[in-house]
Amino acid sequence: MPELPExxxxxxxxxxxxxxxxxxxxxxxxxxQSIEITPSLARLRKQVCGQTIRDVSRRGKRVLVHLExxxxxVMEPRMAGLILLDNPPTEKHLRxxxxxxxxxxxxxTAHFLFWDKRGLGKVHWLDSSQIEPRLGRERLGPDAxxxxxxxxxxxxxGSRRPIKVALLDQKGVAxxxxxxxxxxxxxAGIDPRLACTALTLRQWERVSCWTRRVLEQAIEHExxxxxxxxxxxALSNPGGYQNHHRVYDRGGEVCLQxxxxxxxxxxxxxxxxxxxxxxQCRRGVHPAVIV
DNA sequence: CATATGTCCTGAGAGC
DNA sequence: TGCTCTCAGGACATAT
Numbered sequence: 001m002p003e004l005p006e007x008x009x010x011x012x013x014x015x016x017x018x019x020x021x022x023x024x025x026x027x028x029x030x031x032x033q034s035i036e037i038t039p040s041l042a043r044l045r046k047q048v049c050g051q052t053i054r055d056v057s058r059r060g061k062r063v064l065v066h067l068e069x070x071x072x073x074v075m076e077p078r079m080a081g082l083i084l085l086d087n088p089p090t091e092k093h094l095r096x097x098x099x100x101x102x103x104x105x106x107x108x109t110a111h112f113l114f115w116d117k118r119g120l121g122k123v124h125w126l127d128s129s130q131i132e133p134r135l136g137r138e139r140l141g142p143d144a145x146x147x148x149x150x151x152x153x154x155x156x157x158g159s160r161r162p163i164k165v166a167l168l169d170q171k172g173v174a175x176x177x178x179x180x181x182x183x184x185x186x187x188a189g190i191d192p193r194l195a196c197t198a199l200t201l202r203q204w205e206r207v208s209c210w211t212r213r214v215l216e217q218a219i220e221h222e223x224x225x226x227x228x229x230x231x232x233x234a235l236s237n238p239g240g241y242q243n244h245h246r247v248y249d250r251g252g253e254v255c256l257q258x259x260x261x262x263x264x265x266x267x268x269x270x271x272x273x274x275x276x277x278x279x280q281c282r283r284g285v286h287p288a289v290i291v
Numbered sequence: 292c293a294t295a296t297g298t299c300c301t302g303a304g305a306g307c
Numbered sequence: 308t309g310c311t312c313t314c315a316g317g318a319c320a321t322a323t
Contacts, residue, residue, distance in 0.1 A: 078300095079316055079317050080300085116300095117302075119300050119301070120299065159293080159294090160294080161293090170317095177317070228303070269295080270295095271316060272315085
């Protein structure tokens with residue numbers, strides 16, 4: 001579930017590791033299958049031990065830990081991964097521990113952790129020459145916090161796919177996932193089934209505007225912790241944006257915007273989409289552009 | 292080329 | 308109670 005707001009919250013949560021040196025990487029005992037580490041755990045260890053962390057950045061839904069030699073550790077939480085300073089929800093799902101040099105200051109963390117309940121997450125070590133080909137514009141679109149109407153129309157406007165499905169494609173725009181795609185389109189008042197080719201510039205303006213607003217608001221609330229309780233910030237505290245959801249997982253409930261419509265759940269590209277048929281469906285739209 | 296579908300993985304919850 | 312089944316959706320591989 002972690003999307004841009006959750007991943008950004010994790011990034012901010014571990015910023016205190018900047019300036020610290022990694023001294024060891026351990027793979028805590030687990031009865032579960034190991035997550036994918038590339039090129040390998042041995043190589044990761046060899047390359048990062050002794051390196052000082054220069055920065056922690058984010059690209060879409062990935063966190064990049066920048067090392068002094070120009071390489072990066074890329075952490076992908078995917079569905080159920082967390083990047084933590086402490087207090088993992090379970091010991092069982094601890095996948096990687098990056099140990100930091102001991103400064104003998106009790107308040108300072110001695111490590112940061114990669115925890116993953118389902119094992120779908122990934123950790124990569126990339127040298128400086130691999131960063132652009134793996135994470136550059138050819139592979140991932142511009143960050144969703146930086147989109148404009150012009151960028152959206154340029155990158156998605158030619159697609160015949162429904163707008164909701166196109167927003168999930170990380171090659172178009174990076175950072176939007178299933179939850180926020182529904183939320184953004186609800187605020188923008190746009191039918192999730194509408195083909196990208198049918199959107200007007202005015203509608204792209206609404207999408208870009210609400211993309212930034214919804215994601216920024218969600219970051220302010222430190223992301224969304226759903227009913228399963230999996231998502232946590234770096235200190236293992238839940239987020240708060242779930243209390244502000246307008247449509248996601250609210251199928252059958254009354255629309256909080258118009259108080260008239262009932263939130264509908266449909267499936268698009270094997271994923272749930274939630275929307276309000278009153279707020280988000282314009283009369284007079286030709287049926288052919290609803291895909 | 293664009294778009295669609297299958298796959299990985301575990302835990303939660305439903306139904307019997 | 309404990310079993311089996313289905314579902315959740317990130318990103319990418321493979322198919323159309």
